[in-house]
Amino acid sequence: xxxxxxxxxxxxxxxxxxxxxxxxxxxxxxxxxxxxxxxxxxxxxxxxxxxxxxxxxxxxxxxxxxxxxxxxxxxxxxxxxxxxxxxxxxxxxxxxxxxxxxxxxxxxxxxxxxxxxxxxxxxxxxxxxxxxxxxxxxxxxxxxxxxxxxxxxxxxxxxxxxxxxxxxxxxxxxxxxxxxxxxxxxxxxxxxxxxxxxxxxxxxxxxxxxxxxxxxxxxxx
Numbered sequence: 001x002x003x004x005x006x007x008x009x010x011x012x013x014x015x016x017x018x019x020x021x022x023x024x025x026x027x028x029x030x031x032x033x034x035x036x037x038x039x040x041x042x043x044x045x046x047x048x049x050x051x052x053x054x055x056x057x058x059x060x061x062x063x064x065x066x067x068x069x070x071x072x073x074x075x076x077x078x079x080x081x082x083x084x085x086x087x088x089x090x091x092x093x094x095x096x097x098x099x100x101x102x103x104x105x106x107x108x109x110x111x112x113x114x115x116x117x118x119x120x121x122x123x124x125x126x127x128x129x130x131x132x133x134x135x136x137x138x139x140x141x142x143x144x145x146x147x148x149x150x151x152x153x154x155x156x157x158x159x160x161x162x163x164x165x166x167x168x169x170x171x172x173x174x175x176x177x178x179x180x181x182x183x184x185x186x187x188x189x190x191x192x193x194x195x196x197x198x199x200x201x202x203x204x205x206x207x208x209x210x211x212x213x214x215x216x217x218x219x220x221x
Contacts, residue, residue, distance in 0.1 A: 005187035007036035011195040026059045032204035040076035053085030103128035121158045136170020159184035178214045
């Protein structure tokens with residue numbers, strides 16, 4: 001099973017800062033030994049998503065040629081673009097392409113699915129999801145489309161019910177990761193905790209260390 005423990009997701013960046021921001025965030029993902037880097041930008045056109053995807057893929061492919069493990073590269077929402085850009089996988093929400101269709105048409109892509117409750121989690125697993133993202137678990141301003149907060153009790157129920165990795169997202173930072181330990185999650189995904197940090201690399205490294213030490217990360221890995 002692939003590792004999904006520490007995931008860095010891009011913020012909604014402007015095209016004027018695209019190459020500088022993406023270059024920085026890819027380097028941060030590499031240098032912090034993040035397990036996943038996800039390209040997510042709800043403001044971008046399909047063409048721009050593709051071009052950004054190619055840009056990220058090229059940096060990942062050409063950086064640290066001797067390193068065996070590099071971050072998996074996931075593109076949000078668009079399995080077709082993920083396939084064309086040579087990404088490792090795609091992450092879809094409840095209003096995007098159906099997970100079962102994505103798995104049927106793009107069987108080679110790792111499939112992540114955002115879920116809001118236990119029923120959606122079970123459906124995603126049955127549809128072939130390789131991991132699920134659950135959140136927001138804390139208040140967040142990074143995802144304008146995020147629903148209501150997921151209670152820790154519901155998060156724990158989801159973790160106990162599925163046999164694929166459960167990744168918590170939403171308002172997670174170095175100060176509250178340990179609070180999620182008892183829920184049984186397999187990892188966390190962050191946006192603003194890294195992208196809005198005064199020292200993004202230092203923050204990412206601290207998050208990675210804290211996650212590895214704090215979470216029950218053995219299930220499904």
